[in-house]
Amino acid sequence: MNAFRRIVPAHLRFLVAIHVILLGIFSIFRGITLLYNRPSYFFSMDRSLSLMEAFQIGLWFDVTVATYALILPYLLLTLAYFRPREYQRMFAFVRIYCGAVLLVSLVICAADIPYFNFFNSRLTTAAVHWKNNLQVAKFIFTQIEYYPFILIFAAGIWSVGKLIRQLWHQTWVRTYAHHNGRNKALATGMASVLILCGLWGGATPKAPDMKRAWFSNDGFINQLTLNPVHTWFDSYFDFKVNIHTIGAAVSKAQQQLGVGDVQYSSPLAHEHRYAQQARPMNVVLVLLESMSANRMGIYGDPANLTPYLDSLARTSVFFNNCYSNGIHTNAGLYSTLYSMPIMMMQHPMYNGVSEYTQFTGLPVTLREKGYQTQFFCTHPKSFDNLDVFLEKNGYDRISDVNDYPQDRVANSWGVGDESLYEHALNTMDSLASDPEGKPFFTTILTITTHPPFTLPAFTKFKPTRTDPVEITYEYADWAVRQFMENCAEKSWYDNTLFVFVGDHGVNLPTNLDVPLSYNHVPLIFHAPALFSKPEVRHQLANQTDIYPTIMGLLRKNYVQNTMGYDLFREKRPFVLFSQDHKLGVLNEQFLFVARKSGRETLFDYRSGSTTDLSLIYPTLADSMKNYACTQLQVAQWMIENNHTGTPVRIEKKQLSK
Secondary structure, three states, X not given: OHHHHHHOOHHHHHHHHHHHHHHHHHHHHHHHHHHHHOHHHHOOHXXXXXXXXXXXXXXXXXXXXXXXXXXXHHHHHHHXXXXXXXXXXXXXXXXXXXXXXXHHHHHHHHHHHHHHHHHOOOOOXXXXXXXXXXXXXXXXXXXXXXXXXXXXXXXXXXXXXXXXXXXXXXXOOOOOOOOOHHHHHHHHHHHHHHHHHHOOOOXXXXXXXXXXXXXXXXXXXXXXXXXXHHHHHHOOOOOOOOOOOHHHHHHHHHHHHOOOOOOEOOOOOEEXXXXXXXXXXXXXXXXXXXXXXXXXXXXXOXXXXXXXXXXXXXXXXXXXXXXOOOOOXXXXXXXXHHOOOOOOOOOOOOOOOHHHOOOOOHHHHHHHOOOEEEEEOOOOOOXXXXXXXXXXXXXXXXXXXXXXXXXXXXXXXXXXXXXXXXXXXXXXXXXXXXXXXXXXXXEEXXXXXXXXXXXXXXXXXXXXOOOXXXXXXXXXXXXXXXXXXXXXXXXXXXXXXXXXXXXOOOOOOOOOOOOHHHOEEEXXXXXXXXXXXXXXXXXXXXXXXXHHHHHHHHOOOEEEOXXXXXOXXXXXXXXXXXXXXXXXXXXXXXXXXXXXXXXXXXXXXXXXXXOOOOOOOHHHHHHHHHHHHHHHHHHHHHHHOOOOXXXXXXXXXXHHO
């Protein structure tokens, strides 16, 4: 040991100890992630070789992340090594910095496990993309299953400081003791070589190549290789979609959307005029929390959790190939109401730009057409920036948890669905009696099928299941039934168009790293007075199509300045969606996936195959990528250049200029 101390300087012994501890944290939590999310994999002989390779690749990521984290203290301590002085403040900073590295790594790894289980994604900044994080904290602290990870965080705060002090005193002697210039140069040279190897770039350090993570046909195993500390900090950088000049992208988007001569201030704006007389119908839009197609019997789920929604789909116009544009409620609201796609890694209503920008869409256009507009949610309206964004963009009023008695609050997310529907129904009764005869447009955002999966204490609903998740889906379906049966008794029912859509789906186990259950949602148009017979339509649909489709059903002349299609009059070539750091593009058979890492794949999702077909069908993969990137690039450009609001008609003289 004394010989080791004479050869290896104290600061390197300290940093090696920190490095080994970091590798231990990353490896242990990778194992916990495996056991927590896929316990069956741990005992699967068929996957043993893939898991071994995943842990090997994961160690490569871990070494890289740990090495990057320790570059700063290495440089500072090397300076002290060559220029011996009393660096008390610098040494204190190094100890605090290394303690912070350990603590942050511990917290991120602990938070990554439940996050991955819920979102099928390693931890990214999407976890904190809310305006009201106190509401999220309240939810987390009411979730018993999160307590182990909270305890890890609490224990980490206490233990890390103690550990750093102990390591420092065990390894530290004066940095220059027993070392002449030759020894210092030799030790530093060898350490620098190891640092460069750790950075995995030889003489040119570079960021970890995440493409290497995709080595198998199992999406979970591929994601298991990733380091959550790296994915967290990497998510601060934009997802690259700008593959064209903006002029070329706009021109392509115009072709995709059928825009002819530009006559408005926005290059995508074009008129929709209808020969038939307009229908002054009320519109009720219901966004069903976490209502994945995979949870419904009409799509083949044997659990029979949604018998009423299934029957409603069978007696209405039902689009069975609809996909949400994102995997968060804010994304579902934004795309459904304002008919714009979701940019990966962004909160569409709270990203530093959108909240200051005017949009057009359902609430804006219908209010311009004389509608009364109101939004109903169960939680504080400040959550997700709803109060700022929605009131600025078309809603007369937002009803939230403050409109209910305290005894109606069911959990950390506010009231249950039945209270929400009851309040919305009473409000719509009042709106229907407007002295000027104005129709109404209301939006209802449900909540009960969101964790913590608890029912209101006062409910009359009687479950038939024992699983808490299944019970809440039964309850959500029951609440829709009560609402619709009560609506059917109202005088305004026959003059109302009801639209039901999932805000997003749920993450259900799959071998793909992009579970379609998270975006495949039901879309139901119900209006007995409007549709002579039920119909199932199999065409592709996105949430962005709801706005132009409703306007077409109402036959209200308007200027379309969004990226949606009227599903009764136009055909969408592809659907696109975001899963945070993954972009998905679908046609009737294939799924194209572009990842933030740069890895791109093409799957035959209809057959359930996990084989990458991008090299077999390169033209198809390229056309799907071009379509999605064009839409996203133009959408982002429109937001940044204030072209998303109600467009202004340009005179021909101005156009000629």
